[in-house]
Amino acid sequence: MTTEEITEYLNREYGGNLDPTYAEAGDSWITVSPSVLREVAKTLRDDKNLQFNNLMCLSGIHYQKENELGVAYHLHSTIHDHKLVMKVRVPEDNPVVPSVESLWKTANWHEREAYDLVGITFRGHPGLLRILTPQDWEGHPLRKDYEQQESYRNVSTGI
Amino acid sequence: MAPVTSPQPAAIENRTMTINMGPQHPSTHGVLRLEVTVDGEVVTKVKPDIGYLHRCFEKYAESLGDYAKVVPYTDRIDYVSALHQEMGYVIAVEKLLELEVPERVEYMRVILAELQRIASHLLGIGTFGLDLGAFTPFLYCFIERENILRILEKVSGARLLYNYLCVGGLMRDIPTDFTSDTWEFVTSFRPKIKELNDLLTTNSIFIDRTANIGVLPAEVALNYSASGPMLRGSGVSWDLRKNDPYSIYDRFEFNVPVGQGEMGTVGDCWDRYIVRVREMEESLKIIEQALDQMPGEGDVKEAVPRRIRSKEGEVYVRTETPRGELGYYIISEKSGPYRIKARTPSFVNLSILPAISKGALVADLVAIVGSIDIVLGGVDR
Amino acid sequence: MGLLDKKYHDSNIIIVSLESALNWARKSSLWYEQFGLACCAIEMMATAASDYDFDRFGIIPRSSPRQADVMIVAGTVTMKMASRIERLYEQMSEPRYVISMGSCSNSGGPYWEHGYHVLKGVDKVIPVDVYVPGCPPRPEALLEGFLKLQERISNETIIEPRETEQESTEEEKEPIEVE
Numbered sequence: 001m002t003t004e005e006i007t008e009y010l011n012r013e014y015g016g017n018l019d020p021t022y023a024e025a026g027d028s029w030i031t032v033s034p035s036v037l038r039e040v041a042k043t044l045r046d047d048k049n050l051q052f053n054n055l056m057c058l059s060g061i062h063y064q065k066e067n068e069l070g071v072a073y074h075l076h077s078t079i080h081d082h083k084l085v086m087k088v089r090v091p092e093d094n095p096v097v098p099s100v101e102s103l104w105k106t107a108n109w110h111e112r113e114a115y116d117l118v119g120i121t122f123r124g125h126p127g128l129l130r131i132l133t134p135q136d137w138e139g140h141p142l143r144k145d146y147e148q149q150e151s152y153r154n155v156s157t158g159i
Numbered sequence: 160m161a162p163v164t165s166p167q168p169a170a171i172e173n174r175t176m177t178i179n180m181g182p183q184h185p186s187t188h189g190v191l192r193l194e195v196t197v198d199g200e201v202v203t204k205v206k207p208d209i210g211y212l213h214r215c216f217e218k219y220a221e222s223l224g225d226y227a228k229v230v231p232y233t234d235r236i237d238y239v240s241a242l243h244q245e246m247g248y249v250i251a252v253e254k255l256l257e258l259e260v261p262e263r264v265e266y267m268r269v270i271l272a273e274l275q276r277i278a279s280h281l282l283g284i285g286t287f288g289l290d291l292g293a294f295t296p297f298l299y300c301f302i303e304r305e306n307i308l309r310i311l312e313k314v315s316g317a318r319l320l321y322n323y324l325c326v327g328g329l330m331r332d333i334p335t336d337f338t339s340d341t342w343e344f345v346t347s348f349r350p351k352i353k354e355l356n357d358l359l360t361t362n363s364i365f366i367d368r369t370a371n372i373g374v375l376p377a378e379v380a381l382n383y384s385a386s387g388p389m390l391r392g393s394g395v396s397w398d399l400r401k402n403d404p405y406s407i408y409d410r411f412e413f414n415v416p417v418g419q420g421e422m423g424t425v426g427d428c429w430d431r432y433i434v435r436v437r438e439m440e441e442s443l444k445i446i447e448q449a450l451d452q453m454p455g456e457g458d459v460k461e462a463v464p465r466r467i468r469s470k471e472g473e474v475y476v477r478t479e480t481p482r483g484e485l486g487y488y489i490i491s492e493k494s495g496p497y498r499i500k501a502r503t504p505s506f507v508n509l510s511i512l513p514a515i516s517k518g519a520l521v522a523d524l525v526a527i528v529g530s531i532d533i534v535l536g537g538v539d540r
Numbered sequence: 541m542g543l544l545d546k547k548y549h550d551s552n553i554i555i556v557s558l559e560s561a562l563n564w565a566r567k568s569s570l571w572y573e574q575f576g577l578a579c580c581a582i583e584m585m586a587t588a589a590s591d592y593d594f595d596r597f598g599i600i601p602r603s604s605p606r607q608a609d610v611m612i613v614a615g616t617v618t619m620k621m622a623s624r625i626e627r628l629y630e631q632m633s634e635p636r637y638v639i640s641m642g643s644c645s646n647s648g649g650p651y652w653e654h655g656y657h658v659l660k661g662v663d664k665v666i667p668v669d670v671y672v673p674g675c676p677p678r679p680e681a682l683l684e685g686f687l688k689l690q691e692r693i694s695n696e697t698i699i700e701p702r703e704t705e706q707e708s709t710e711e712e713k714e715p716i717e718v719e
């Protein structure tokens with residue numbers, strides 16, 4: 001199924017009002033609100049006609065202009081062989097997104113990474129700790145306004 | 160006189176112990192740190208601690224502001240299979256910009272990628288043997304690996320990090336004796352696989368240390384989104400070159416080897432190992448076909464844009480590297496790349512380690528880590 | 541008969557100064573710490589393997605810093621790793637040497653600009669004897685680095701022991717650069 005067909009199917013079967021977004025080039029995606037994200041994700045995984053059993057990628061994004069943070073989920077079904085991009089956006093001052101770790105185990109480390117580098121909090125994650133940078137690191141490096149800390153444990157990070 | 164009471168024997172305390180493996184440890188393949196909780200000799204819990212090689216690839220990719228400048232950094236994500244990292248990236252950018260690539264370039268990329276796959280598997284197999292105490296196969300693997308590196312060096316000028324692919328084509332023309340060199344390698348390498356099999360695959364010590372160890376069931380592998388030999392070792396026939404062909408892989412005949420539990424259970428360390436060995440043979444097949452079909456003439460820089468005019472949009476492109484699915488998620492703006500995320504197979508495959516090493520012995524943990532065949536550059540980026 | 545009148549030519553005794561004997565022993569069995577960080581480590585492995593064969597110089601990998609004479613810092617040192625490198629260095633016994641392999645550990649290499657998590661040069665945490673440039677250096681370059689280190693060792697004297705403390709190295713020691 002293509003993104004349109006999947007959105008149509010979801011709207012018809014579950015009474016939602018999802019709408020795919022298209023860009024000038026590349027893939028299209030659907031945006032869901034954080035409050036229904038888990039429900040939608042569960043449906044996508046378990047529905048007989050969708051069966052997205054493979055979460056290929058989960059990435060955190062900082063939209064600086066809109067003061068928002070976002071998460072993109074790249075889903076794939078090895079059974080039906082179709083793909084879907086799902087996005088969720090939250091305000092920068094309260095970046096809480098429900099975790100999908102219990103649905104796809106692979107999300108565990110990806111969500112920790114998004115927390116570490118972009119600063120999104122995943123509600124319901126079993127151990128949301130920094131993963132790449134040390135636990136006492138300051139700031140979230142992939143935010144566009146990130147300022148590198150001058151030194152870490154008395155070792156300068158500059159040249 | 161007060162009766163003498165014999166002292167109660169103190170209850171034997173059963174305490175678990177936490178030991179630290181790495182970041183400097185000869186068999187963690189780099190700077191991986193594992194926090195291992197052991198009950199005697201049995202592992203009860205493993206907590207990987209990564210990030211010791213976090214080199215800020217994603218920050219670089221968005222700060223450089225130009226798609227072409229990112230290529231050398233993609234090399235360094237997974238330095239054992241640098242060409243695959245480049246290939247995934249340039250394919251993603253080409254898809255975004257809707258560029259058509261000349262035939263000759265496509266063939267060349269496939270040949271190089273398959274050569275690199277063999278080189279990478281040789282390194283993976285050699286160090287896996289080394290982890291288990293077999294030193295000789297490592298040396299034999301490196302002899303062959305050097306032969307491949309010599310070809311790649313002639314083509315690109317570098318031994319390890321090539322920076323040879325570019326958006327729309329190749330950096331420089333193909334040397335005239337490339338075809339003959341590659342043919343020579345292919346013919347000389349076939350019998351060497353048998354030699355390797357004799358040295359390691361059927362070695363009974365090796366089998367004892369790998370069969371039935373670290374069994375990864377197929378459902379768990381899928382739920383963790385494992386890929387590459389890790390997934391195929393569990394008996395799932397899934398190869399992006401076959402199932403979601405990119406470049407020109409749909410033109411070639413080859414098989415997808417899967418683990419069958421020949422020495423133990425499906426999905427054990429031995430299965431993951433044998434998948435790699437068999438994949439090398441399949442790669443040889445692809446190289447032979449590609450060499451036969453490759454057009455002899457053609458400008459490899461024909462489609463290379465002078466200046467990359469970025470478009471608004473986003474793509475997620477995945478390719479099959481020796482370690483599994485490598486995905487590039489590119490969000491592009493008019494001014495250039497806005498966000499580039501590399502979803503590396505090593506990162507995802509390593510996250511399975513806690514699930515499959517419960518109940519193993521400490522010595523087996525080394526075998527399990529070796530069989531995942533991680534590259535820390537890929538894990539930490 | 542005094543010691544100096546004796547004829548030694550038909551016995552297997554060699555007379556050298558203690559210093560050069562020590563230096564000779566030191567430089568001919570440089571055991572390095574098997575310890576890879578990043579891409580450069582793959583080239584280090586290639587140098588140790590069949591084609592380039594480190595062993596012919598008496599250079600043998602050891603897995604424990606306590607048994608090693610020389611540490612090859614092969615790859616990118618990150619902020620998270622820096623304190624570990626320091627500790628590994630401290631665990632090595634004297635005399636100890638450090639070879640910094642590759643631009644990353646020399647100066648941050650390709651990651652010098654936006655690499656927020658990369659240490660810009662391992663010499664910020666431990667003293668370095670030989671810098672081998674390249675990204676990655678070819679195995680031949682690493683071998684050359686070892687030859688330079690041997691050269692350095694053969695010029696050591698016991699009267700003025702080598703300074704290894706970090707404070708004193710900064711001004712006094714002139715690092716060697718391989719061409």
Ligand code: SF4
Pocket residue numbers: 235320578579580581614615616641642643644645649650674675676677
């Ligand atoms: S100097 Fe180059 S090859 Fe060596 S670790 Fe750094 S990036 Fe890798």
